[in-house]
Amino acid sequence: MDTLNIIKETKLIAILRNANPDDVLPIVRTLYKAGVRAIEVTMNSPKALASIDLIANEMKGKVVVGAGTVLDAESARLAILSGATFILSPTVNKETIRMTKKYGVVSIPGALTPTEILEAYEYGGDIIKVFPTTTMGPSYIKDLQGPLPHIPLLPTGGVDLNNVADFIKAGAVGVGLGSALVNTKVETSDEYHDELEKTAQAFYNKVHLEKGRA
Numbered sequence: 001m002d003t004l005n006i007i008k009e010t011k012l013i014a015i016l017r018n019a020n021p022d023d024v025l026p027i028v029r030t031l032y033k034a035g036v037r038a039i040e041v042t043m044n045s046p047k048a049l050a051s052i053d054l055i056a057n058e059m060k061g062k063v064v065v066g067a068g069t070v071l072d073a074e075s076a077r078l079a080i081l082s083g084a085t086f087i088l089s090p091t092v093n094k095e096t097i098r099m100t101k102k103y104g105v106v107s108i109p110g111a112l113t114p115t116e117i118l119e120a121y122e123y124g125g126d127i128i129k130v131f132p133t134t135t136m137g138p139s140y141i142k143d144l145q146g147p148l149p150h151i152p153l154l155p156t157g158g159v160d161l162n163n164v165a166d167f168i169k170a171g172a173v174g175v176g177l178g179s180a181l182v183n184t185k186v187e188t189s190d191e192y193h194d195e196l197e198k199t200a201q202a203f204y205n206k207v208h209l210e211k212g213r214a
Helices: 003-010 021-033 048-058 073-081 094-102 114-123 138-145 164-169 190-209
Strands: 012-016 038-042 064-068 086-088 106-108 128-130 153-155 175-177
Touching (some): 003 038, 003 086, 003 106, 012 021, 021 048, 021 190, 038 048, 048 064, 073 086, 094 106, 114 128, 128 138, 138 153, 164 175
Parallel strands (some): 012 038, 038 064
């Protein structure tokens, strides 16, 4: 599976932060049923590396799995060895990007200002995570497209069902979805998975069915 193309085609990265390790695989299977093909497990989650390994093996050929909240090169290396095919960071760290590219996986460093975004891209970032976009909104992505139209942008933080289509229309190649999609603070159940599938399907429809509408 070509990770970069999958992210750009499906446009949704589901972020699993602090999920119960026992819930990870059932959650990923539910997301897969709704069309989500890219899963991020944050490195500050319990048993993060084990979860990445589990998803990489049990969902091979169905989803691509990456590590998020990667703050240093060694964490990136460990995640890649566990099966991560993309690495996301909240900041620009040259050594982390370099390590990621050394192993031939997709690098998605986080940046906010135009200077940071350009720097991250020049260091080798394949996609730049614009973070946080909670207060910036879709218009900021559109503004960045003016001087930086060649840089693929992935807004993360503050993306929800009300604005996700607007972020795509503004020029984002995809979005990172955290608690607006996967709420890991509540106990899972059949009802939880039913609701998760409905929410994921709603995000998928917003991105793919409403794209380009006025």
